[in-house]
Amino acid sequence: MPQPLNLNRIHRWGLQSPPASHRLLPCLIQPSMADPSEAKGEGSLRKAFGGVLGVFILLLIGTLAFSIRLFSVIKYESVIHEFDPYFNYRVTQFLTKNGIYDFWNWFDDRTWYYLENMSTYCKNSDLDIVFELMLLVILDRYPLGRVIGGTVYPGLTLTAGSIWWLLNNLNIPLSVETVCVFTAPIFSANAAWATYLLTKAPSHQFEVKGTGAGLTAAALLAMVPSYISRSVAGSYDNEAVAIFALIFTFYLYIKTLNTGSLFYATLNALSYFYMVCSWGGYTFIINLIPMHVLLCIVTGRYSSRLYIAYAPLVVLGTLLASLVPVVGFNAVMTSEHFASFLVKCQEVFIILHVVAFVYYIKGILSPKMFKVAMTLVVTIGIAVCSAVLAILIALVASSPTKGWSGRSLSLLDPTYASKYIPIIASVSEHQPPTWPSYFMDINVLAFLVPAGIVACFLPLSDASSFVILYIATSVYFSGVMVRLMLVLAPAACIMSGIALSEAFDAFTRSIKFQLPKLFEASPSDAGDTNRGTQDEPTKVDNNTPTEKTEATVKERPSEKHRKKEKKKLEKGKEIKEKGKENADKVSNKPLNAKKLLVLPLEASAVAILLLIILGAFYVVHCVWAAAEAYSAPSIVLTSHSHDGLHVFDDFREAYAWLKHNTDVDDKVASWWDYGYQTTAMANRTVIVDNNTWNNTHIATVGTAMSSPEKPAWDIFNSLDVKYVLVVFGGLVGYSSDDINKFLWMVRIGGGVFPHIREPDYLRDGQYRIDAHATPTMLNCLMYKLSYYRFVETDGKGFDRVRGTEIGKKHFRLTHFEEVFTTHHWMVRIYKLKSPKNRIRGKSKKKTNPKTTSKINSNKNVKKNPWQ
Amino acid sequence: MAKSSSSDAQALIRSLRSAYAATPTNLKIIDLYVVYAITTAVIQIVYMGIVGSFPFNSFLSGILSCVGTAVLAVCLRIQVNKENKEFKDLSPERAFADFVLCNLVLHLVIMNFLG
Numbered sequence: 001m002p003q004p005l006n007l008n009r010i011h012r013w014g015l016q017s018p019p020a021s022h023r024l025l026p027c028l029i030q031p032s033m034a035d036p037s038e039a040k041g042e043g044s045l046r047k048a049f050g051g052v053l054g055v056f057i058l059l060l061i062g063t064l065a066f067s068i069r070l071f072s073v074i075k076y077e078s079v080i081h082e083f084d085p086y087f088n089y090r091v092t093q094f095l096t097k098n099g100i101y102d103f104w105n106w107f108d109d110r111t112w113y114y115l116e117n118m119s120t121y122c123k124n125s126d127l128d129i130v131f132e133l134m135l136l137v138i139l140d141r142y143p144l145g146r147v148i149g150g151t152v153y154p155g156l157t158l159t160a161g162s163i164w165w166l167l168n169n170l171n172i173p174l175s176v177e178t179v180c181v182f183t184a185p186i187f188s189a190n191a192a193w194a195t196y197l198l199t200k201a202p203s204h205q206f207e208v209k210g211t212g213a214g215l216t217a218a219a220l221l222a223m224v225p226s227y228i229s230r231s232v233a234g235s236y237d238n239e240a241v242a243i244f245a246l247i248f249t250f251y252l253y254i255k256t257l258n259t260g261s262l263f264y265a266t267l268n269a270l271s272y273f274y275m276v277c278s279w280g281g282y283t284f285i286i287n288l289i290p291m292h293v294l295l296c297i298v299t300g301r302y303s304s305r306l307y308i309a310y311a312p313l314v315v316l317g318t319l320l321a322s323l324v325p326v327v328g329f330n331a332v333m334t335s336e337h338f339a340s341f342l343v344k345c346q347e348v349f350i351i352l353h354v355v356a357f358v359y360y361i362k363g364i365l366s367p368k369m370f371k372v373a374m375t376l377v378v379t380i381g382i383a384v385c386s387a388v389l390a391i392l393i394a395l396v397a398s399s400p401t402k403g404w405s406g407r408s409l410s411l412l413d414p415t416y417a418s419k420y421i422p423i424i425a426s427v428s429e430h431q432p433p434t435w436p437s438y439f440m441d442i443n444v445l446a447f448l449v450p451a452g453i454v455a456c457f458l459p460l461s462d463a464s465s466f467v468i469l470y471i472a473t474s475v476y477f478s479g480v481m482v483r484l485m486l487v488l489a490p491a492a493c494i495m496s497g498i499a500l501s502e503a504f505d506a507f508t509r510s511i512k513f514q515l516p517k518l519f520e521a522s523p524s525d526a527g528d529t530n531r532g533t534q535d536e537p538t539k540v541d542n543n544t545p546t547e548k549t550e551a552t553v554k555e556r557p558s559e560k561h562r563k564k565e566k567k568k569l570e571k572g573k574e575i576k577e578k579g580k581e582n583a584d585k586v587s588n589k590p591l592n593a594k595k596l597l598v599l600p601l602e603a604s605a606v607a608i609l610l611l612i613i614l615g616a617f618y619v620v621h622c623v624w625a626a627a628e629a630y631s632a633p634s635i636v637l638t639s640h641s642h643d644g645l646h647v648f649d650d651f652r653e654a655y656a657w658l659k660h661n662t663d664v665d666d667k668v669a670s671w672w673d674y675g676y677q678t679t680a681m682a683n684r685t686v687i688v689d690n691n692t693w694n695n696t697h698i699a700t701v702g703t704a705m706s707s708p709e710k711p712a713w714d715i716f717n718s719l720d721v722k723y724v725l726v727v728f729g730g731l732v733g734y735s736s737d738d739i740n741k742f743l744w745m746v747r748i749g750g751g752v753f754p755h756i757r758e759p760d761y762l763r764d765g766q767y768r769i770d771a772h773a774t775p776t777m778l779n780c781l782m783y784k785l786s787y788y789r790f791v792e793t794d795g796k797g798f799d800r801v802r803g804t805e806i807g808k809k810h811f812r813l814t815h816f817e818e819v820f821t822t823h824h825w826m827v828r829i830y831k832l833k834s835p836k837n838r839i840r841g842k843s844k845k846k847t848n849p850k851t852t853s854k855i856n857s858n859k860n861v862k863k864n865p866w867q
Numbered sequence: 868m869a870k871s872s873s874s875d876a877q878a879l880i881r882s883l884r885s886a887y888a889a890t891p892t893n894l895k896i897i898d899l900y901v902v903y904a905i906t907t908a909v910i911q912i913v914y915m916g917i918v919g920s921f922p923f924n925s926f927l928s929g930i931l932s933c934v935g936t937a938v939l940a941v942c943l944r945i946q947v948n949k950e951n952k953e954f955k956d957l958s959p960e961r962a963f964a965d966f967v968l969c970n971l972v973l974h975l976v977i978m979n980f981l982g
Contacts, residue, residue, distance in 0.1 A: 261957075262939070262942055262943075262968075263965045263968065266968060266969045270972070304945045304953065304954075305953065307945065311938045311942070312935075312942060315934055316935065316969075316973060319973070319976045323976065329923060332927060356941075363950075364883070364890075365882055365883065365886055372875045372879050376875070376876060
């Protein structure tokens with residue numbers, strides 16, 4: 001019999017309900033339905049129908065995932081949201097215009113402008129780039145810039161770029177912006193399908209959770225608000241693609257673990273490569289998988305399939321990860337020292353080899369000899385290990401952060417960032433989440449997850465232990481940083497899908513058993529045979545000879561009801577019942593009247609109804625969250641007032657003004673939030689942008705914003721800035737403006753330049769801008785630029801965000817002039833006045849020592865380096 | 868005490884040798900290949916220790932290619948070994964095809980990374 005390239009022979013496929021669906025799903029392998037006695041017409045027709053239904057449902061889930069993310073496109077327009085996506089969009093534009101080779105070697109000089117000595121920050125640059133930089137220094141036009149090829153995760157831009165290229169070659173002329181906007185919804189549909197695969201992946205000994213659970217999990221993931229928030233149409237960010245890569249990598253790992261096929265191991269490594277290209281969260285994978293391997297070894301579940309799943313992944317994965325320039329050698333080393341060579345996955349690699357060798361030796365030796373070998377090895381091994389460990393500890397302890405980077409340290413110790421790195425602490429996404437945000441982001445799943453965890457323990461297999469570990473770690477990390485709730489979402493969906501599927505299974509089975517009893521006043525043996533036939537199809541060991549008998553009894557009409565499982569969403573769980581059911585499956589006696597615990601008919605009917613209602617609540621919440629909470633592009637704002645919808649398009653108005661009314665070489669200074677948008681839309685060089693890699697630079701801008709006018713002008717002049725941009729929400733009530741962010745500017749600036757002290761800006765520990773504010777606050781540049789001429793709007797200068805009248809109302813600017821204020825006063829642009837040619841009266845030299853000596857004599861202040 | 872342990876060690880080595888002699892020839896060939904790969908890796912590490920690790924990517928790719936082929940050969944051995952019950956459905960041709968594919972991917976990456 002000719003054997004096609006199928007992997008099914010390694011599988012232990014139970015005869016669960018419609019395994020034939022796999023025949024039709026392209027990415028799945030064929031089921032082991034080669035049993036000729038199976039080919040009874042009715043049974044296979046039913047299976048085929050089930051398969052088609054499964055495919056159809058998956059398509060619908062994909063469409064659902066795509067369309068629920070389109071709210072912002074419908075409500076506003078097809079525009080790119082937020083701040084970071086603008087940078088990615090600009091990079092993609094460059095890629096599509098100039099091709100991939102120029103993209104790898106691109107040195108972006110429109111960012112991080114800084115006239116200073118050449119820094120040696122660009123480790124990955126070629127010799128050509130170095131010469132180009134030196135030339136620019138000679139010409140006195142050196143930008144700090146950013147080596148794009150070396151500092152950006154290329155996965156997202158390459159994906160969108162290739163989609164655009166493919167479509168254009170097929171003569172579908174979509175613009176780059178359209179492709180960028182819609183990349184995220186497309187990949188979220190892919191992620192839903194990947195979740196289906198992952199939840200359905202069969203374990204080695206038992207059928208884990210089946211198609212029903214897979215479809216439920218996929219449907220849940222398509223709608224979960226946490227994932228929607230980062231992948232809505234227009235949110236063109238790394239996570240849009242990375243979550244798909246994450247789930248798919250996990251699926252391939254489980255697949256390799258179950259089948260032991262090297263082919264899937266290769267695919268797993270390639271998928272991991274794609275994940276590394278896309279997002280910095282790849283470290284989650286490369287730490288979770290070794291943890292799982294360790295867990296398997298420790299719980300005695302070592303098998304050769306584990307070796308095949310893990311060892312090639314480590315080697316290939318390390319190599320592939322080093323290929324990506326952003327990661328480089330960090331894939332191999334955790335700190336700067338070459339000597340501290342070992343990363344966690346390599347340590348587990350070594351442990352795995354030791355264990356594998358031990359098992360091999362155990363296999364060939366007799367038990368007595370094995371004991372002798374063990375004692376010998378243990379004595380030698382302990383000596384060697386302790387020596388190596390001592391060296392390692394000494395090396396790691398000698399580095400200041402003990403070999404960990406700031407971000408990962410802040411993951412382990414949540415308070416680390418707020419103490420030492422104010423920039424990381426200031427990003428709102430890095431704060432720990434509050435309890436309501438869990439309920440907002442994963443809603444109903446929050447209490448289905450524990451049920452799913454219990455379901456995974458019965459029975460425990462490699463695959464289900466992996467999913468349990470996944471959810472445990474992701475819950476911990478999501479508790480540290482709000483942003484990581486995104487990683488929790490797929491795990492929660494999988495667990496909930498399993499829980500719901502099991503619960504629904506239990507209830508429908510109860511109904512199925514009792515329905516015939518209700519309709520026919522039949523004797524108990526009919527019920528018994530029904531009960532008996534229900535059980536074996538759900539779980540079978542491959543060694544059983546009763547396959548043939550099961551095939552004949554499978555045609556019972558009660559088979560029809562099984563289709564119901566796939567259509568509905570369910571909830572709740574009966575643990576005891578599940579345990580009973582498992583005991584029955586393992587004992588595998590086909591025609592016994594088993595003591596299957598069924599619930600009363602009415603109770604299970606009501607329970608199913610409640611499950612459906614719960615599902616409805618979940619759907620309603622998700623749609624609401626998608627439409628209202630997460631669809632704001634944040635570059636266009638709307639508000640509903642009594643005279644209809646009011647649109648605030650001030651940001652784009654300001655950037656367009658900059659683009660049309662300033663010279664190409666003019667530099668713009670603003671707080672780092674707006675850097676990407678300014679570069680992308682106004683096409684002007686900025687001083688600092690969202691990449692935030694240079695803390696001193698940001699602190700300089702922060703100091704300038706916190707200083708009085710003259711020192712601020714000095715700072716900006718030294719940076720060759722021409723225009724300063726501030727965002728002000730006091731007129732319309734926009735609360736994310738610069739005055740609200742001002743304390744962060746003070747803190748970050750004060751972290752590097754100690755003459756800026758936060759208490760100077762607070763009155764009695766309170767941050768105010770009204771008449772009781774401190775003079776330092778009322779004189780600083782941020783205050784002046786925000787509230788210049790603000791009294792002219794309503795005569796009193798009432799700030800709608802802070803809710804008070806401002807302190808200093810009538811003042812003039814001496815070193816800046818206002819050049820543009822947008823329609824709703826949200827963005828204000830100022831130009832630096834050029835220095836006076838002739839200084840009236842005394843010369844500069846005479847006045848400075850007096851003023852500085854006065855300042856120094858008054859307080860013990862650190863000398864301001866800018867004066 | 869020492870005498871008993873040394874005699875134990877001798878008995879151990881003898882039993883190891885006799886047990887290993889019983890393995891079929893094709894597996895022994897794979898084992899030889901693994902030993903060769905590991906030896907090459909060790910030689911490279913010694914060389915790096917002498918000369919220094921300057922083009923670190925070359926060093927990494929050299930080491931990892933040796934370790935990688937060793938690992939893949941071990942995987943092949945696992946899959947081809949007739950005593951492994953889990954893999955009795957897997958034909959040796961299929962195992963070898965997987966092995967070749969994986970090696971292909973590995974060496975493509977190595978050649979790119981070699982610099």
